[in-house]
Amino acid sequence: MRARWAIASSVADQGVAALTNIAVLVVAARESSAEGFAVFSLVYMTFTVVLGVQSSFVGQALVLEREGGKNGKAGAGGSGAGPDGADATAEGPVIPSWAEPDPDAPRRPPTGVASACRSAVTFSALSSAAVGGTAALLLALVPGELAHGLAMLGVVLPVVLLHDVLRYCFAALRLPHHALLADLLRLVVAVPALVLQPDGSSPARLIAVWGASALPALLLCLALAGYRLRGARGDWRRYLRRGHLGRRFVVEFAVGNGATQLSVIGLGLVASQLAVGALRGATTLYGPMNVLYNSATSFGPPVMNRIPNLRSKLRSATSLAVLLAGTAAAWTTVLVLLPDSAGRELLGDTWASTSSLLPATGSQYAGIALGTSALLTLRVLRPESTLPIQVVFSLLSVGCMLTGYAAGGVLGAAWGLCAGSALKAAALWLRVAAVSRSLAATGPGSSGGSDGPGGTAGSGGGAGSGGGAGSGGGAGSAPAGAAPAGGTVTPGAVPAARPRSHRKPRSRPGRLRW
Structure with missing residues (x-):
């Protein structure tokens, strides 16, 4: 597909x-x-x-x-042998038709x-x-x-x-x-x-x-x-x-949802119910954006795993960030230009207090878009690295919201949430940069397998010692160099290449593959 x-x-x-x-x-x-x-x-x-x-x-x-x-x-592939234990040759495993x-x-x-x-x-x-x-x-x-x-x-x-x-x-x-x-x-x-x-x-x-x-x-x-x-x-x-990644993700879920509920409770304690209703109304209007963000974090990793190399993954993540942030900006523009009559049909009397928060909430969702793309990238590259950032910056968002309310009322609280989302996105992208440098320094073969001495890493698998690796499997185990004297070949070694005039043709439909 x-x-x-x-x-x-x-x-x-x-x-x-x-x-x-x-x-x-x-x-x-x-x-x-x-x-x-x-x-x-x-x-x-x-x-x-x-x-x-x-x-x-x-x-x-x-x-x-x-x-x-x-x-x-x-x-x-798992090993250098072909199906049913067929030995590998210089031009591939021998596979019957x-x-x-x-x-x-x-x-x-x-x-x-x-x-x-x-x-x-x-x-x-x-x-x-x-x-x-x-x-x-x-x-x-x-x-x-x-x-x-x-x-x-x-x-x-x-x-x-x-x-x-x-x-x-x-x-x-x-x-x-x-x-x-x-x-x-x-x-x-x-x-x-x-x-x-x-x-x-x-x-x-x-x-x-x-x-x-x-x-x-x-x-x-x-x-x-x-x-x-x-x-x-x-x-x-x-x-x-022990070590199952789901445990970390459960903690992230608990902290994220707990911080959200805590922010609502905290605002309700220090503010009026109108403030809570206005913020909830603004969040409700961005329901379509929540659908996009959930799609990216829940079902994006399999799509990104299909991208072959680190540089292409980073380009795709950057493109996704720009696309999601642009979509959030476009949706905010639509809501800001919405007539008051249509807004009252959507939110009733809450529209009057919610409409003034749309620029701040739209900026917040643009920051969430940037953070979502970075979070998706970290989930693919190094999933265990997301928990500390999620814990720290989810709680920081609550503090930013309460500080903003103390400084500027409901509008200040909305801009405080925007600041929290922007800081979280910045931290996630800094972590992406650090992880990318670490992976790039270890070499292209490290993400999928490990290189053997004298071997070359294949796509997704480790190389054997002294031989070239196949796609996803280890190659032969003979030491580098010529075959032993007398024309004998040790078990598992790659046979020496024949002169071109004596080579058998490559496999065709219905024939053996050499």
Whole structure:
């Protein structure tokens, strides 16, 4: 699949998922009472937190998988031998014609990525069943609509979480259009199912219908992924081992969301409710930009991993930063030029206080665009380096917002958030520059494999000692120099080249390859 189509499918998939969430909340509000919708909102908020933890722990680590193994450390070839143990020659491995791959057959996913996807699905199924089942059993005995709604969430939790992790699997397998198809099916099923519920339905019933509506999409995902993951062997225990990247991503998620909630709480303590509403209204207007940013950070790593070298990766990241920042500026221009009548249709009375914050919020989202591109680049180059920056500058943004409010009221708070985003973006790009210099200093072969003495690194694999490496695998192990006397060749050594007049022709369809 071409990179442009993959990017378009990823963005469209995020848009459909966001539209589904909005539609579910709107329909639930219409079908339930005010008290019932309050309970439904609390249950749904609980689900979003659980979903965020799973996406960070499983999904974001999964999309960093590369062909041939985790982080690209295992080569695609593995060794210098050909299929079925055929020895390598100077012009390539000897491959019988019957062993050559069928060019018309569909491409199988790399073993490392497929194995990681199967591990992710198995772990998500086990963990969601354990957590959801325990919550359902315990909360079913507790009286109250909130407890019953949370108990029903535990029942449907395996369905919705499995559907989400399969979306990440499709991103890792470079098949985002499959995730888009599944999310479209979920949107088509979920909204009518909720609309058909009677007025005044209980929150538990709405949660049950919402969860059950994800079953067709889940079955479609399983059918599409079943063929791609056929024959792959997974190990769900990899998520419990020390050093799993998902642990860092969970901390980043907790700190980022905690800082956001802390900023709202802190502003509510020192400011009026009007200030909180104005900032929330401005953030709501930038919902489309949030969809783009989520697409970049969640499903961008597989696309960037397809870029062959470090310099091209950096150019692509810079282009993405300019594109996202330009989109944020264009969207801000549209909102600033929006007539007051249209603005009141969107936000009601909140528009009057929100419209004055649009330049500051637009600048903030331009800074977020720059930071998102840098964060994506670090996730691909050195994913363990993002946690300290996320922790420090998320808390710094809260301080900037409160300082700005103390200096200039609500408008000052908005510019404080803008300053926090700009500082975070600057720190991320400085880290990208440092990591890039480090990788460039270690040589081109270090990102994919390690060079052996006297060998040349291949693409994605380590070189053997004294021989030229193949693509993703080690070469022969004979020392550099001529073959032993007497015309004998030691096992594993590359035979000496024959004179051109005595060489056999290269392989053609139906013939041996020499």
